[in-house]
Amino acid sequence: MSKNEFKISLSQLILALSDAVDMISPVLNNHHKQVTYIAYNIAKQIKLPSEKMSDLIIASLIHDIGALSLQDRVDVMAFEENNPYYHTINGYILLHDLPNLERAAEIVKYHHVPWQDGGGKSFMGDTVHIESHILYLADRIAVSINRKDNILKQTDKIIKRIKSQSNLKFHPDLVKAFEDISKKDAFWLDIVSFCIDKKLNIIFNKYDQEVNLEELSEITAVFARIIDFRSRFTSVHSSGVTEVAETIARLLKWSEEDCIKMRIAGYLHDIGKLMVPTEILEKPSSLTKEEYNIVREHTYHGYYLLDNIDGLEEINEYASFHHERLDGTGYPFRIKGEDLKEGSRIMAVADVFTAITEDRPYRKGMNEKNALRVLEQMGKNLSLDSDLVQIVKENFDIINRKRINAQKRAAEEYEEFTKKLEKVKKKYTA
Ligand SMILES: [Fe+2]
Ligand SMILES: [Fe+2]
Ligand SMILES: [Fe+2]
DSSP: OOGGGOOEEHHHHHHHHHHHHHTTOGGGTTHHHHHHHHHHHHHHHTTOOHHHHHHHHHHHHTTTTTOOSHHHHHHTTSSSOSSTHHHHHHHHHHHTTSTTOHHHHHHHHTTTOOOGGGGGGEETTEEOOHHHHHHHHHHHHHHHOOTTSOHHHHHHHHHHHHHTTBTTTBOHHHHHHHHHHTTSHHHHHHHHOTTHHHHHHHHHHHHOOEEOHHHHHHHHHHHHHHHHTTOGGGTTHHHHHHHHHHHHHHHTTOOHHHHHHHHHHHHHTTGGGGGSOHHHHTOSSOOOHHHHHHHHTHHHHHHHHHHTSTTOHHHHHHHHTTTOOTTSOOSSSOOOGGGSOHHHHHHHHHHHHHHHHSOBTTBOOOOHHHHHHHHHHHHHTTSSOHHHHHHHHHTHHHHHHHHHHHHHHHHHHHHHHHHHHHHHHHHHHO
């Protein structure tokens, strides 16, 4: 396949991220999808211009991405919100580097600004787009649903609650649009339907954009930051793994296109970690069996999240099989020997290499001698590919230097990110 032919769907890609952050708890299951469905229908009712629809859909799908811990996520599900700007501006900081999605990031930034009789047209001197108000209303409708109870039993109460906030929290025209669409039982049944994916796919197909290999690389670099920056403990991990995996692929003289695929796989390899609560990622003592089981699930879920993206099959195998072992003792699929592509074997080596050589807040990384001892042992007992271990041994300095530099850059970015967050926290929670 030539480089120009590589195309994947932007909505499918964003949906994978959306699903990943909602899988963190059953309480949040489908929240982003539900909000997207509601926001789209309100936008359609007020005839939002179609060129604005795509950004609204993307923003809705990941609007709470800035709520980093499980507790943060649960907090923003309360109808009467407490300090909402922290997660919205954090979301903006994480997303505004996404190519061509600046407007989506701005929509996320102000998705909790109340209308206040028109005062909510701007916030601290910035314009608040109408899409942010749509998203806000859609979000508050979604959090008003009691998931344990029959939906049609609740609709009157929800409509009443929303109407009571017309012109206060919510733009009155949008409340009116909501009132109109909420008369249909199907609107409510769709929101809680197990077929919500099917409903959303029809919408996505109408407003989707295609992403080529270079764009995918840029977007997934931002994903890697979202995955890593949830915690200081993981803040530079994906950057290191990506650099090591790509460097090995280049040493093996892979084509330019395949090296970019390897890089993308590196960025995505721990996407399933988004569903591991930061409370577990940052636990200072060793994990209980139950907590470790949650961590182990990350490659299983990562695989199926990425499996929903058409055209990403090869990259997914490189990314998601990094805990599989040649001798069939890995997880979660216990794939053996020749069934593991070279890309998957490289990722496994890159993940181990990075994990043992990188510094963590609670321990120093290993030196060359110790790291090689571990890798060679794993090559000998056939858990890693011994030919690849040999390549690493022969090129240890180059690979390690590249890893250190990439992780240094990531650490600087992380420091900048936490500084920005501190500022936001001070400004909006004072
Ligand atoms: Fe929110
Ligand atoms: Fe939300
Ligand atoms: Fe992993």
